[in-house]
Amino acid sequence: MSYLHSIQVALPDFKTSQDSISVFMQNWYGADEEISRKIQLMYARSGISFRHSCIDDFTGNSRNQFFANDSFPGISKRMEKYFEIAPLLANKASEKSLIASGFTKDKITHLITISCTGMAAPGLDLMLIESLNLPLDIQRTSVNFMGCYAGFHGLKMAHQITQANRNANVLLVSVELCTLHFQKEYSIDQVAANLLFADGAAACIISSEKPLSTKSISLNSFYSMIIPKGNNDMAWNISESGFLMKLSAYIPDLLKDGIGPILQNALVKSGLSKEDIHTWAIHPGGKKILDKLKTELAIDDSQLQASYQTLADYGNMSSATIFFVLKYVLESKKYEENQIGFAAGFGPGLTVETLIFNK
Numbered sequence: 001m002s003y004l005h006s007i008q009v010a011l012p013d014f015k016t017s018q019d020s021i022s023v024f025m026q027n028w029y030g031a032d033e034e035i036s037r038k039i040q041l042m043y044a045r046s047g048i049s050f051r052h053s054c055i056d057d058f059t060g061n062s063r064n065q066f067f068a069n070d071s072f073p074g075i076s077k078r079m080e081k082y083f084e085i086a087p088l089l090a091n092k093a094s095e096k097s098l099i100a101s102g103f104t105k106d107k108i109t110h111l112i113t114i115s116c117t118g119m120a121a122p123g124l125d126l127m128l129i130e131s132l133n134l135p136l137d138i139q140r141t142s143v144n145f146m147g148c149y150a151g152f153h154g155l156k157m158a159h160q161i162t163q164a165n166r167n168a169n170v171l172l173v174s175v176e177l178c179t180l181h182f183q184k185e186y187s188i189d190q191v192a193a194n195l196l197f198a199d200g201a202a203a204c205i206i207s208s209e210k211p212l213s214t215k216s217i218s219l220n221s222f223y224s225m226i227i228p229k230g231n232n233d234m235a236w237n238i239s240e241s242g243f244l245m246k247l248s249a250y251i252p253d254l255l256k257d258g259i260g261p262i263l264q265n266a267l268v269k270s271g272l273s274k275e276d277i278h279t280w281a282i283h284p285g286g287k288k289i290l291d292k293l294k295t296e297l298a299i300d301d302s303q304l305q306a307s308y309q310t311l312a313d314y315g316n317m318s319s320a321t322i323f324f325v326l327k328y329v330l331e332s333k334k335y336e337e338n339q340i341g342f343a344a345g346f347g348p349g350l351t352v353e354t355l356i357f358n359k
Contacts, residue, residue: 002162004155004357005216007204007327008096010089011314012054012177018043018195018315021051021058025194029186038188043195047287047308051198051315053179054085067182078180078242082118086201087127090175093203094132097171100214101205105134107169110161114143114154114174114319116236117181117243128173143319147236147347148283150174150319151202152222152355158206159219166208175201176318181243193245196286198315202323215330217341218358223266227258227350236348251285254350256292263297263342266354272340279341279359280304281325284311289346306332335359 022043026036051058055066066073066081073081090113098105111134113125125140141157143150151174158170178197183190210216233248267273280299284290284307294304301308306328314324322345329341336359343355 001210002159002206002208002219003210003216004204004206004219004326005211005214006097006101007202007323007330008093008100009320009324009327010092010096010201011052012085012089012199014053014056014059015050016053016059017050018046018048020060021195024058024060025191028184035186039191042191045287046195047290047311048195048315049312052200054081054177054199055179058179067184069184072184072241074240075238075242079118079120081180082177083120086115086118086124086175086177087131089201090124090128090173090203091131093175093201094128094171094173097203097205098132101211102213103169103205105132108134108138108171109165109168110158110170111138111140112143112154112158112170112172113140114150114172115176116145116147116150116318117176117178119144124173124175134171145236146319147234148285148316148318148321149345149347149351149353151322152343152345152353154319155206155219155355156222159222162206162208168207170206171203172206173201173203174320174323176320178316178318181245183241183244188249189247192247192249196247196316197245198317200314200317200320200324202320202327204323215335215359217326217330220356220358221266221270223262223269223354225258225262225265225352227254227352229254231350234346234348234350251350252288252292255289255346255352256296258352259293259296259344262344262352262354266342266356270356272356276340277342278339279329280307281322281329281341281343282307283322283325283345284308284316285346286316287311329359
Protein backbone atom coordinates (compact mmCIF):
# COMPACT_ATOMS: atom_id res chain seq x y z
CA MET A 1 0.00 0.00 0.00
CA SER A 2 1.20 3.54 -0.71
CA TYR A 3 -0.05 6.69 0.96
CA LEU A 4 -0.44 10.22 -0.34
CA HIS A 5 -0.17 12.79 2.40
CA SER A 6 1.04 16.27 3.28
CA ILE A 7 -0.59 17.94 0.26
CA GLN A 8 0.47 21.58 0.32
CA VAL A 9 -0.06 24.33 -2.24
CA ALA A 10 1.48 27.64 -3.26
CA LEU A 11 -0.01 30.44 -5.33
CA PRO A 12 1.51 33.45 -7.13
CA ASP A 13 0.90 36.97 -5.91
CA PHE A 14 -1.73 38.28 -8.28
CA LYS A 15 -5.27 37.18 -7.42
CA THR A 16 -7.92 38.61 -9.72
CA SER A 17 -11.68 38.23 -9.90
CA GLN A 18 -13.13 36.60 -12.99
CA ASP A 19 -15.24 39.73 -13.55
CA SER A 20 -12.10 41.89 -13.71
CA ILE A 21 -10.43 39.49 -16.14
CA SER A 22 -13.54 39.63 -18.32
CA VAL A 23 -13.18 43.42 -18.55
CA PHE A 24 -9.49 43.05 -19.39
CA MET A 25 -10.31 40.64 -22.20
CA GLN A 26 -13.00 42.87 -23.67
CA ASN A 27 -10.58 45.80 -23.69
CA TRP A 28 -7.76 43.66 -25.07
CA TYR A 29 -9.79 42.51 -28.05
CA GLY A 30 -11.27 45.98 -28.61
CA ALA A 31 -14.55 44.13 -28.55
CA ASP A 32 -17.66 45.55 -30.14
CA GLU A 33 -21.01 45.16 -28.42
CA GLU A 34 -21.68 41.68 -29.80
CA ILE A 35 -18.26 40.25 -28.91
CA SER A 36 -18.35 41.92 -25.48
CA ARG A 37 -21.68 40.25 -24.81
CA LYS A 38 -20.26 36.85 -25.80
CA ILE A 39 -17.22 37.30 -23.56
CA GLN A 40 -19.31 38.47 -20.61
CA LEU A 41 -21.64 35.50 -20.99
CA MET A 42 -18.80 32.97 -21.20
CA TYR A 43 -17.09 34.40 -18.13
CA ALA A 44 -20.35 34.59 -16.17
CA ARG A 45 -21.02 30.91 -16.89
CA SER A 46 -17.47 29.74 -16.15
CA GLY A 47 -18.10 28.78 -12.52
CA ILE A 48 -14.88 30.62 -11.61
CA SER A 49 -14.76 33.43 -9.05
CA PHE A 50 -11.02 34.06 -8.81
CA ARG A 51 -7.77 33.06 -10.48
CA HIS A 52 -4.11 33.62 -9.65
CA SER A 53 -1.39 34.66 -12.08
CA CYS A 54 2.36 35.17 -11.88
CA ILE A 55 1.93 38.43 -13.83
CA ASP A 56 -0.29 41.40 -13.04
CA ASP A 57 -1.56 42.13 -16.56
CA PHE A 58 -5.05 40.77 -15.85
CA THR A 59 -5.65 42.89 -12.74
CA GLY A 60 -6.54 45.92 -14.85
CA ASN A 61 -3.92 48.14 -13.20
CA SER A 62 -0.72 46.50 -14.39
CA ARG A 63 2.52 48.16 -13.35
CA ASN A 64 4.81 45.74 -15.13
CA GLN A 65 2.94 44.77 -18.26
CA PHE A 66 4.12 41.45 -19.68
CA PHE A 67 1.78 41.33 -22.66
CA ALA A 68 1.67 44.31 -24.99
CA ASN A 69 0.45 44.54 -28.56
CA ASP A 70 3.59 46.34 -29.66
CA SER A 71 5.95 43.82 -28.02
CA PHE A 72 4.00 40.61 -27.60
CA PRO A 73 6.35 38.06 -25.98
CA GLY A 74 7.64 35.03 -27.84
CA ILE A 75 8.37 31.66 -26.33
CA SER A 76 11.85 32.53 -25.03
CA LYS A 77 10.57 35.47 -22.97
CA ARG A 78 7.75 33.31 -21.60
CA MET A 79 10.23 30.63 -20.56
CA GLU A 80 12.42 33.24 -18.87
CA LYS A 81 9.44 34.33 -16.80
CA TYR A 82 8.49 30.72 -16.09
CA PHE A 83 11.90 29.92 -14.63
CA GLU A 84 11.86 33.16 -12.65
CA ILE A 85 8.62 32.22 -10.87
CA ALA A 86 8.01 28.44 -11.09
CA PRO A 87 11.00 27.32 -8.97
CA LEU A 88 9.95 29.71 -6.18
CA LEU A 89 6.39 28.36 -6.07
CA ALA A 90 7.59 24.75 -6.32
CA ASN A 91 10.08 25.33 -3.51
CA LYS A 92 7.46 26.96 -1.29
CA ALA A 93 4.95 24.12 -1.73
CA SER A 94 7.69 21.51 -1.23
CA GLU A 95 9.03 23.09 1.97
CA LYS A 96 5.51 23.18 3.41
CA SER A 97 4.92 19.54 2.46
CA LEU A 98 8.20 18.37 3.98
CA ILE A 99 7.47 20.19 7.24
CA ALA A 100 3.90 18.85 7.39
CA SER A 101 5.01 15.28 6.65
CA GLY A 102 7.74 15.18 9.28
CA PHE A 103 10.21 13.71 6.77
CA THR A 104 13.66 15.21 6.88
CA LYS A 105 15.15 16.05 3.48
CA ASP A 106 17.76 13.32 3.70
CA LYS A 107 14.94 10.74 3.85
CA ILE A 108 13.53 11.75 0.44
CA THR A 109 14.73 9.13 -2.02
CA HIS A 110 12.83 10.17 -5.17
CA LEU A 111 11.73 13.44 -6.74
CA ILE A 112 9.00 13.69 -9.38
CA THR A 113 8.44 17.10 -10.97
CA ILE A 114 5.40 17.79 -13.14
CA SER A 115 4.77 20.70 -15.49
CA CYS A 116 3.40 21.28 -18.95
CA THR A 117 3.87 25.06 -19.04
CA GLY A 118 7.66 25.31 -18.92
CA MET A 119 10.63 23.16 -19.89
CA ALA A 120 14.41 23.39 -19.91
CA ALA A 121 17.44 21.27 -19.10
CA PRO A 122 18.76 21.69 -16.45
CA GLY A 123 15.19 22.09 -15.34
CA LEU A 124 12.87 22.35 -12.39
CA ASP A 125 14.05 19.07 -10.87
CA LEU A 126 17.68 20.14 -10.55
CA MET A 127 16.67 23.60 -9.36
CA LEU A 128 14.61 22.05 -6.57
CA ILE A 129 17.38 19.70 -5.53
CA GLU A 130 19.62 22.73 -5.08
CA SER A 131 17.10 25.04 -3.41
CA LEU A 132 15.75 22.36 -1.06
CA ASN A 133 19.17 20.87 -0.38
CA LEU A 134 17.94 17.40 -1.30
CA PRO A 135 20.41 14.48 -1.55
CA LEU A 136 22.51 14.68 -4.69
CA ASP A 137 21.99 10.97 -5.32
CA ILE A 138 18.20 11.33 -5.30
CA GLN A 139 16.39 9.53 -8.11
CA ARG A 140 14.45 12.01 -10.21
CA THR A 141 11.83 11.95 -12.93
CA SER A 142 10.28 14.82 -14.88
CA VAL A 143 6.76 14.58 -16.29
CA ASN A 144 6.38 17.25 -18.96
CA PHE A 145 3.78 18.45 -21.45
CA MET A 146 1.13 15.83 -20.70
CA GLY A 147 -1.51 18.39 -19.75
CA CYS A 148 -4.15 18.29 -17.03
CA TYR A 149 -3.93 14.55 -16.38
CA ALA A 150 -0.17 14.62 -15.70
CA GLY A 151 -0.73 14.68 -11.93
CA PHE A 152 -2.27 11.22 -12.17
CA HIS A 153 0.71 10.00 -14.14
CA GLY A 154 3.02 11.33 -11.43
CA LEU A 155 1.00 9.64 -8.70
CA LYS A 156 1.03 6.38 -10.64
CA MET A 157 4.83 6.51 -10.91
CA ALA A 158 5.19 7.33 -7.20
CA HIS A 159 2.88 4.43 -6.32
CA GLN A 160 4.95 2.04 -8.41
CA ILE A 161 8.17 3.28 -6.82
CA THR A 162 6.92 2.79 -3.26
CA GLN A 163 5.48 -0.63 -4.09
CA ALA A 164 8.82 -1.75 -5.52
CA ASN A 165 10.84 -0.24 -2.66
CA ARG A 166 9.16 -0.07 0.75
CA ASN A 167 11.82 2.35 1.98
CA ALA A 168 11.21 4.87 -0.78
CA ASN A 169 9.84 8.32 0.06
CA VAL A 170 8.75 10.32 -2.96
CA LEU A 171 8.43 14.09 -3.11
CA LEU A 172 6.02 14.93 -5.94
CA VAL A 173 5.81 18.54 -7.11
CA SER A 174 3.52 20.06 -9.73
CA VAL A 175 3.79 23.68 -10.87
CA GLU A 176 1.90 25.30 -13.73
CA LEU A 177 2.02 28.88 -14.98
CA CYS A 178 -0.73 28.65 -17.57
CA THR A 179 -1.34 32.40 -17.83
CA LEU A 180 2.09 32.88 -19.41
CA HIS A 181 0.65 31.30 -22.53
CA PHE A 182 -2.06 33.88 -23.13
CA GLN A 183 -2.66 34.39 -26.86
CA LYS A 184 -3.92 37.59 -28.43
CA GLU A 185 -5.87 36.18 -31.38
CA TYR A 186 -9.64 36.26 -30.96
CA SER A 187 -11.59 33.04 -31.40
CA ILE A 188 -14.22 31.33 -29.27
CA ASP A 189 -11.81 28.45 -28.51
CA GLN A 190 -9.07 30.91 -27.50
CA VAL A 191 -11.45 32.90 -25.30
CA ALA A 192 -12.41 29.59 -23.62
CA ALA A 193 -8.74 28.81 -22.93
CA ASN A 194 -8.02 32.35 -21.70
CA LEU A 195 -10.98 32.33 -19.30
CA LEU A 196 -10.23 28.94 -17.77
CA PHE A 197 -6.56 28.53 -16.95
CA ALA A 198 -4.65 29.86 -13.97
CA ASP A 199 -1.36 29.44 -12.08
CA GLY A 200 -0.50 27.40 -9.01
CA ALA A 201 1.74 24.75 -7.49
CA ALA A 202 1.25 21.73 -5.25
CA ALA A 203 3.53 19.26 -3.50
CA CYS A 204 2.97 16.08 -1.55
CA ILE A 205 4.73 13.05 -0.13
CA ILE A 206 4.04 9.47 -1.23
CA SER A 207 5.40 6.65 0.90
CA SER A 208 4.56 3.14 2.05
CA GLU A 209 4.33 4.47 5.60
CA LYS A 210 0.89 5.62 6.72
CA PRO A 211 1.17 8.87 8.69
CA LEU A 212 -0.19 8.55 12.21
CA SER A 213 -0.87 12.20 12.98
CA THR A 214 -2.29 13.52 9.69
CA LYS A 215 -5.00 12.55 7.24
CA SER A 216 -3.90 10.63 4.18
CA ILE A 217 -5.12 8.91 1.05
CA SER A 218 -4.13 5.36 0.14
CA LEU A 219 -3.51 4.87 -3.57
CA ASN A 220 -5.29 1.67 -4.55
CA SER A 221 -5.49 1.35 -8.32
CA PHE A 222 -5.12 3.34 -11.51
CA TYR A 223 -6.88 2.99 -14.84
CA SER A 224 -6.31 4.93 -18.06
CA MET A 225 -8.19 5.05 -21.35
CA ILE A 226 -7.87 7.04 -24.57
CA ILE A 227 -10.94 8.36 -26.39
CA PRO A 228 -9.51 8.46 -29.95
CA LYS A 229 -12.35 10.43 -31.49
CA GLY A 230 -11.41 13.35 -29.22
CA ASN A 231 -7.85 13.45 -30.56
CA ASN A 232 -8.42 16.76 -32.37
CA ASP A 233 -10.63 18.37 -29.74
CA MET A 234 -8.01 18.98 -27.06
CA ALA A 235 -4.44 19.74 -28.05
CA TRP A 236 -1.34 21.37 -26.56
CA ASN A 237 1.30 22.53 -29.05
CA ILE A 238 4.44 24.66 -29.05
CA SER A 239 4.68 27.66 -31.37
CA GLU A 240 6.91 30.69 -31.75
CA SER A 241 4.44 32.71 -29.67
CA GLY A 242 4.21 30.24 -26.79
CA PHE A 243 2.25 27.09 -26.00
CA LEU A 244 -1.08 26.85 -27.80
CA MET A 245 -4.11 25.21 -26.18
CA LYS A 246 -6.98 24.00 -28.30
CA LEU A 247 -10.24 23.36 -26.47
CA SER A 248 -13.19 22.23 -28.51
CA ALA A 249 -16.76 22.79 -27.36
CA TYR A 250 -17.33 19.07 -27.94
CA ILE A 251 -15.05 17.96 -25.08
CA PRO A 252 -17.78 17.88 -22.37
CA ASP A 253 -19.97 15.65 -24.54
CA LEU A 254 -17.06 13.36 -25.43
CA LEU A 255 -16.22 12.93 -21.75
CA LYS A 256 -19.88 12.46 -20.85
CA ASP A 257 -20.20 9.63 -23.38
CA GLY A 258 -16.93 8.02 -22.30
CA ILE A 259 -16.99 8.30 -18.51
CA GLY A 260 -19.49 5.45 -17.93
CA PRO A 261 -17.40 2.66 -19.51
CA ILE A 262 -14.21 4.12 -18.04
CA LEU A 263 -15.67 4.15 -14.52
CA GLN A 264 -16.99 0.62 -14.97
CA ASN A 265 -13.61 -0.69 -16.16
CA ALA A 266 -11.82 1.00 -13.27
CA LEU A 267 -14.27 -0.47 -10.76
CA VAL A 268 -14.02 -3.98 -12.22
CA LYS A 269 -10.24 -3.76 -11.98
CA SER A 270 -10.59 -3.00 -8.26
CA GLY A 271 -13.40 -5.46 -7.58
CA LEU A 272 -15.80 -2.65 -6.66
CA SER A 273 -19.19 -1.33 -7.74
CA LYS A 274 -20.36 2.26 -8.15
CA GLU A 275 -22.27 1.96 -4.88
CA ASP A 276 -18.93 1.54 -3.07
CA ILE A 277 -17.80 5.02 -4.10
CA HIS A 278 -18.39 7.65 -1.44
CA THR A 279 -16.05 10.46 -2.50
CA TRP A 280 -15.66 11.96 -5.97
CA ALA A 281 -12.58 14.01 -6.93
CA ILE A 282 -12.96 15.01 -10.57
CA HIS A 283 -10.49 17.35 -12.25
CA PRO A 284 -12.44 20.59 -12.87
CA GLY A 285 -11.56 20.99 -16.52
CA GLY A 286 -14.46 23.42 -16.75
CA LYS A 287 -17.93 23.90 -15.31
CA LYS A 288 -19.65 22.36 -18.32
CA ILE A 289 -17.47 19.25 -17.98
CA LEU A 290 -18.40 18.89 -14.32
CA ASP A 291 -22.08 19.45 -15.08
CA LYS A 292 -22.11 16.81 -17.84
CA LEU A 293 -20.21 14.24 -15.75
CA LYS A 294 -22.44 14.88 -12.74
CA THR A 295 -25.47 14.03 -14.85
CA GLU A 296 -23.89 10.96 -16.45
CA LEU A 297 -22.61 9.60 -13.11
CA ALA A 298 -25.97 10.32 -11.42
CA ILE A 299 -24.38 12.23 -8.54
CA ASP A 300 -25.32 15.60 -7.08
CA ASP A 301 -23.56 18.93 -6.55
CA SER A 302 -22.59 18.08 -2.98
CA GLN A 303 -20.72 14.98 -4.12
CA LEU A 304 -18.67 17.12 -6.52
CA GLN A 305 -18.23 19.99 -4.08
CA ALA A 306 -14.44 19.59 -3.96
CA SER A 307 -14.26 19.98 -7.74
CA TYR A 308 -16.74 22.86 -8.06
CA GLN A 309 -15.17 24.78 -5.17
CA THR A 310 -11.64 24.34 -6.49
CA LEU A 311 -12.76 25.63 -9.87
CA ALA A 312 -14.48 28.62 -8.24
CA ASP A 313 -11.54 29.54 -6.03
CA TYR A 314 -8.63 28.93 -8.39
CA GLY A 315 -9.73 28.08 -11.95
CA ASN A 316 -7.99 25.29 -13.83
CA MET A 317 -4.28 25.06 -12.98
CA SER A 318 -3.68 22.13 -15.32
CA SER A 319 -1.80 19.25 -13.65
CA ALA A 320 -1.66 20.93 -10.23
CA THR A 321 -5.44 21.18 -9.94
CA ILE A 322 -6.18 17.60 -8.86
CA PHE A 323 -3.96 18.07 -5.81
CA PHE A 324 -6.03 21.10 -4.79
CA VAL A 325 -9.16 18.94 -5.15
CA LEU A 326 -7.68 16.11 -3.07
CA LYS A 327 -6.50 18.61 -0.45
CA TYR A 328 -10.07 19.89 -0.24
CA VAL A 329 -11.28 16.31 0.24
CA LEU A 330 -8.83 15.71 3.09
CA GLU A 331 -9.66 18.98 4.83
CA SER A 332 -13.44 18.78 4.38
CA LYS A 333 -15.63 18.85 7.48
CA LYS A 334 -17.40 15.85 5.95
CA TYR A 335 -14.18 13.83 5.97
CA GLU A 336 -14.59 10.30 7.26
CA GLU A 337 -11.96 7.58 7.32
CA ASN A 338 -12.12 4.28 5.47
CA GLN A 339 -14.24 5.53 2.61
CA ILE A 340 -13.55 4.79 -1.06
CA GLY A 341 -13.02 7.60 -3.55
CA PHE A 342 -12.83 7.93 -7.31
CA ALA A 343 -10.67 10.58 -8.99
CA ALA A 344 -10.37 11.36 -12.69
CA GLY A 345 -8.50 13.80 -14.91
CA PHE A 346 -8.49 14.58 -18.61
CA GLY A 347 -6.06 15.88 -21.17
CA PRO A 348 -4.85 15.82 -24.75
CA GLY A 349 -5.37 12.59 -26.55
CA LEU A 350 -8.25 12.67 -25.47
CA THR A 351 -6.82 10.88 -22.43
CA VAL A 352 -8.69 10.00 -19.25
CA GLU A 353 -6.74 8.94 -16.13
CA THR A 354 -8.46 7.59 -13.04
CA LEU A 355 -7.53 6.70 -9.48
CA ILE A 356 -9.42 4.71 -6.89
CA PHE A 357 -8.35 5.61 -3.38
CA ASN A 358 -9.21 5.12 0.27
CA LYS A 359 -9.32 7.83 2.88
